[in-house]
Amino acid sequence: MKMITKTAFAACALVLGSQAMAQVVLYEGEGFRGRSVVVDKDMRNLDRRGLGNKASSIVVERGRWEVCPQPRFEGRCAVLRKGNYPTLRGTGLDENISSIRKASEGRRYDNEPQAAAGEDYKFRRRGGERTSEVPVTSVRAIMGPPNQRCWVDRQAAPAPVDPAAALIAGVLGYQVGPPPQTIQRCTTVQGRPDHYEVTYNFRGSPRTVQMAAPPATDRVVVNERGEPRM
Structure with a gap:
């Protein structure tokens, strides 16, 4: 018992x-x-x-x-x-x-919306959280991979044309000579910032966090555990 x-x-x-x-x-x-x-x-x-x-x-x-x-x-x-x-x-x-x-564990629901795949909430302030501002010590942009940009140029062919044939073609209304050539050209372009590594001072210790955009000022808002908040 x-x-x-x-x-x-x-x-x-x-x-x-x-x-x-x-x-x-x-x-x-x-x-x-x-x-x-x-x-x-x-x-x-x-x-x-x-x-x-x-x-x-x-x-x-x-x-x-x-x-x-x-x-x-x-x-x-x-x-x-x-x-x-x-x-x-x-x-x-x-x-x-x-x-x-x-929700009941054994019950099935017809409407089950999908959660977002990103981390939109990661730096959002939670209800009732106490926050304060701390100084930013450095901001470093982490660049994404380079991209290749390509385009097509049209150029006249350099091959010579027989003068006699050109004269006859002009009389008859024809155009003599090879058609223009298309040439593809490419160049490497530096990638854009993928994210920013922001270092700030919290209670005498450095903290580093990845952010999608750099801070607007030289200070960031953190909670009592030193986690960034927006």
Whole structure:
């Protein structure tokens, strides 16, 4: 009996632990901008969190989540897997999410939008994060591979033409001589910057991060762990 109780308790603790780790962040604007709400449990009505029917982008950090257009998990719901959703256009959910809960493992959903392949959310500020500015010490552009640019030139053939034949052809209205030649020419062009390596000072220690664009100023915004934020 004690063994059964311990096993049941362990299973219950495992389920509760996995639910506690699950987390999703809803943003008012596309591209993870504007007001945000962090959800780590079932929410029957998002109006109580001030973001009902206004979410335009979502980040699922852990687990699978069922999002519904009406309160109490009603309407044509969809399930979102772990990943970034910088826009909800085309999913039927744009600014139309009123309730959210952990998705059932054994249930199949007709609407499962695909997460974005990029890392749009990597440097976005999370809800409730404290940030500060730190100085940038260096910015280095990492160039992409060189490209080959080619074009075609048309040139007259240099072969000589018999004067007598040219005279006869002129009288008869013909053109004598080889047709123009087409010559392909190519040159190597330096590739564009692929990314930028930005080094900054955080609490006396250098940190380096790869960014798609260089910082606009000589300072970057970081969270309490020194991770860049935009």
